[in-house]
Amino acid sequence: MTVPTFDDVVAAHERIRPYIHHTPVLTSSYLDELTGAHLFFKCENFQKAGAFKVRGASNAVFGLSEAMAKRGVATHSSGNHALSLSYAAGRRGIPCTVVMPHTAPQAKKDAVRGYGGKIIECEPSTSSREATFAEVVAQTGAEFVHPYNDSRVIAGQATCSRELLRQVDGLDAVVAPIGGGGMISGTCLSLSTLAPGIQIYAAEPDQADDAARSFRAGHIIADDAPVTVADGLKVPLKELTWHFVQNFVTDVLTASEDEIVEAMKLIWKRMKIVMEPSSAVPLATILRNPDVFRGKRIGVIITGGNVDLDHLPWNQWPRRPS
Structure with missing residues (x-):
């Protein structure tokens, strides 16, 4: 399978421009104070169809x-x-x-x-x-059209971080959720070309931590059916996405179910925006690892906002495994 190049990203951006939103970057002084970092949230929850995908x-x-x-x-x-x-x-x-x-x-x-x-x-x-x-x-x-192990898909996802770099100067790191790895691969593709000094962190649930274990082991470790509130992050890495993870990701950080739900609630309350549990995992990992991010300018990709409003996780989710 062909590994996409940055030329593919540029072509993808022109191709999809009529069908996507150029999503905003939002900030929160409260969350900056809480984390000790300067956070810049790329809001793909405002994207067409409600998600970066x-x-x-x-x-x-x-x-x-x-x-x-x-x-x-x-x-x-x-x-x-x-x-x-x-x-x-x-x-x-x-x-x-x-x-x-x-x-x-x-x-x-x-x-x-x-x-x-x-x-x-x-x-x-x-x-x-x-x-x-x-x-x-x-x-x-x-x-x-594979959800993530597809060069066309990765090139399209890479347009998100390409936009982010045009919107925010001087980033030290970008944090994005990781499931199958399409978004993190696209992030790696754009940043490795345009700003190779920026660190890239993948964020994952403790209860679906196959990417973290793969990263430590040096080869893909796949879970078949993990259980987590972050429903978009249950799938394993594949060959194409693993290429980007092992070559460009700085680290894979994880968060507990409680931490994910609390991070989601924080963003809803403080930023007044709707986002889904998978999108809360980056903030949850930043809060868990303050020393990694303190004093730095951090891009945080909010990947989607398609949440069931009748079953919000802080009311419904059995947060601790039985």
């Missing part, structure tokens, strides 16, 4: 030839890639089929259907997801 999905969809596009696109996803691919496919007027775990948040299922995507449900494990998806591709012949 619309960048990669749009790049993949609008980069298809007419012949390929006629067959439609398909993917497997716990939520944000599913609804982002459905959004992009809808804008191009082609069909989109998505395999989703039946435990995926209802808000994300509703969004997929709202954008015209067709959902086929599976069990909440990577093995079930991939097996069900193989059947879908065999039946439809659709173009597979």
Whole structure:
């Protein structure tokens, strides 16, 4: 599989510009005081389809030839890639089929259907997801757009950090969530070219810490079905994303379920913005590791805002494992 280059990022940005928002960067004096750092939040929760993944999905969809596009696109996803691919496919007027775990948040299922995507449900494990998806591709012949192990997707995600560098000068580090690694890979791709001195930290739940364990071991360690409130971070690294993690990431930091939920609540209360649990993991890791970030200028990527408002985690989530 081809590793994307920064030329691919530049081409992706031009291709997707009509279909995405140039999202704002927000700050909070309260959170700066609390962390001892200067935090700059890149708010992809305000992105089209409510998540950064619309960048990669749009790049993949609008980069298809007419012949390929006629067959439609398909993917497997716990939520944000599913609804982002459905959004992009809808804008191009082609069909989109998505395999989703039946435990995926209802808000994300509703969004997929709202954008015209067709959902086929599976069990909440990577093995079930991939097996069900193989059947879908065999039946439809659709173009597979992987949620993250796809050079087109990574190039699209890289446009987020490219924008961030234009919006904020003098960053010392950028922190982004890591599940399968599409966003962190895109961050690595842009920063290694435009600002190689900036440190890159990946943020992950304690209860889905396969990237942290992979980083320490020097090879991919995959969990099949981790349980965490950060539903977007349950999937394992793959070959392409592992390339970026092992070559460009400074460290992979983790946070507990309690810390993630409390960080999410802090952002809701202090910044008055809606964001999902996966997006709170970077702040949670910054709060857990103050000595790493104190006194520095830190870019924090808020990856999405597609949360089920009827089941907010501070009311519903059993925060400690039984």
